[in-house]
Amino acid sequence: MGEEFRLSVWRGDPSGGQEVEYRVPGETGMVVLDALQYIQHNQAPDLAVRWNCKAAHCGSCGAEVNGQPKLLCKTRMDDYVGETVSVKPMQTFPIIKDLVTDVSWNYQVAKEIPPLDPMYPAPFQMQQVDATRVQEFHRCIECFLCQDTCHVLRNHEGQQQYFGPRFMVKIAEYEMHPIDGADRLPLLADQAGLGMCNVTKCCTEVCPQHIRITDNAIIPLKERVADRYYDPVKILLRRLSGKKAGPTQTPSRSST
């Protein structure tokens, strides 16, 4: 390729930082992570950037390229010919150093989700059409770009109210599993904060795995919650019969 690329990389720590410009020799098919590795190997060995597989399978290298949440290993430098490519860490999570952020909150949330509870032990009888529906959710590589872009988390710091799109996908994966017997609707209606999502689909747009997060996970879950707790006919019947909603209590805020 021959030409030179210019990158402006955010360098710093929790106390602050600034963008530093680097120049990198171009190569055919180069991705942003290649350029950063060149910088790391030759110009700044202490440049902090997470990566593992460099094949878009592991979801380690999420960052913001020219303001867009992207996987660094999948973002081509030749998409930005003639531009200075700005690389910044994900803005929703606390900075550790340079492009590396503290994503530990996500791993805390993961523990809150009740795992699959099969109605009978494997081997399961399951048709491919039913498998296909949940397999979409299994494509998630936990890059947390959806969490990064979700305005509930990003702009309103709603980490106490909403698990975020990644975990709506995880819950949908279990809830729509044909053999699962657990009930996660009370969790969704309450602690997981499904109601916080106002369906702007930003998460779907940034998903590198092309999971239709909003349409296929969040909206169907919202429908289930609405059906359980907010169906006016059912509310009336419940009032008449004196029964409570579903197998558990009507949602009420509990400590998280």
Add this chain to the structure above:
Amino acid sequence: MGKESYESLDYDVIVIGAGGAGLRAAVEVSENTGLKVAVITKSLLGKAHTVMAEGGAAASFGNVEAQDGWETHFYDTMRGGHFINNYRMAEIHAKESPDRVLELENWGAVFDRTPEGRIMQRAFGAHSFRRLCHIGDRTGLELIRTMQYKAIHTGIEVYQEVTMTKLLVQDGRVAGAFGYLRSDGRFVLFRARAVILATGGWGKIFKVTSNSWESTGDGAALAFRAGVDLMDMEMVQFHPTGMVWPPGVRGLLVTEGVRGEGGLLRNAEGERFMKTYDPERMELSSRDVVARSIFKEVQAGRGSPHGGAWLDISHKGPDYVKAKLPGMYEQFRTLADLDITKEPFEVAPTCHYTMGGVRVDAETCATSIPGLFAAGEVACGLHGANRLGGNSLSDLLVFGRRAGLGAREYLSQSVDWAQVDESELDAEMDRVLEPFHRPGGVNPYHVHEELQAIMTEHASIMRSGDVLQAGLEKLLALKEMVPKMSIDGSRVYNPGWHAVFDVENMLLLCEGIVKSALERKESRGAHWRTDYPDELPQWQEINFVESFDGENIRLRTEPVKAMPENLTKLFSYGKAPGLVAREGKES
């Protein structure tokens, strides 16, 4: 240097490594046992190299071809490994892998289905029957994510982004491990009554590799320094099909599933060259054979434009390709501007797997140091001279569990925590911090690049005595650079610092690889010597075992364990055992 401080944590068991084997081991030691368990990982949870496995997990359910059974899986594994495998490991693996796969299904994995609604199985190289349980071409992702979510609900504690620099042994048994947290550079001591190593392989010793940055052999090197034996180190697998173009993705894996689903290999002349090398199994021959065949075609001047072969799956149609190989479709579309549903693409061998490693007991995964266990790619024995595709994911599950059971049994003898030698820790902290105090020294990344260049030139897919010997001399010279590596900056998340220890570990293991490669004077499985091109019966009787005294690697031979009669009988029919019952015995 001033005295450094460290944090001290006590656990019954620590598991080092959080790929499939580590997580499976962690579940076995922590679930309903009351044991305090920590999993320590070099990267974030769920990112380990297991995530990159694509094709599937081998388990002889016979859901698609009913003749399959453990006997044939065992038979294929031993033949694939050219009979220097630990037969008992191969037997346990073949017998237990179906249960381990079903367990995954219970824990949330959703495999592709047959029309009857059972787990779908695909064909793979050198498996006699359709045996690989899979989810499109992202089976490793499914395995690690399932294990990750299972494990975090069993009460384990996870320490992410930790570099372990030393395994602690006291009074002849394991005492724990020492290292630092990458996020802030603080030292941490994990005292443990038992330690399970599940740190994976060392594929980063080559530049052209399918391995992620983590595969630097840390666990094997730590154990080697602590006094554990390594075995079969000469056996390094080259996967036949890595990406070739563009340069940045060279080596990236193209799943064997492409050939499993019907992909065809052709040379520059359009010829299906596998008919020359293995007319019976063609594209679905074992990995060592296919990789060597591509290499030979390129050498003979029949390579593709960037030095590989053409792989073509376009005849299966776009819908089928996108359903069964969605990751491959996406990978080529975004990284190589190429539509694999419409055109063939270039592939060439890439370093993929290390069959050698820590020598373990087949039943318990115990090493020669009491309290230390090893499972997965870091361990050795199951795969012999060549691993079959799909046998790695099942290996992780079967022996991850076995290592966990082994550790539990060991702890049931009420073993207490071993003492830790404070002066040893002080010396270790000084050693680990030294690279900060060598201004203007050698860049560790450049040492790594040099190491890769040496291994590529001298100990790659094609080997010979003189070339290996010259490589050994270069490696020994490069070792002189180790005490000169230096880095700038702080201890906070400093990748250059981390690279220093990766490089030290890889250098030690590379020396081991070249030394045993020099001694195995024949060609067997992945080990191809042009000066000894034939597979020779006398070498089938031995494994090369290496020990390290802190200065030198010592090499010795150990006899390959002989199979009992009920197993040797399986090789007497002239065909796969599963075909015997159906077609009757030949001869």
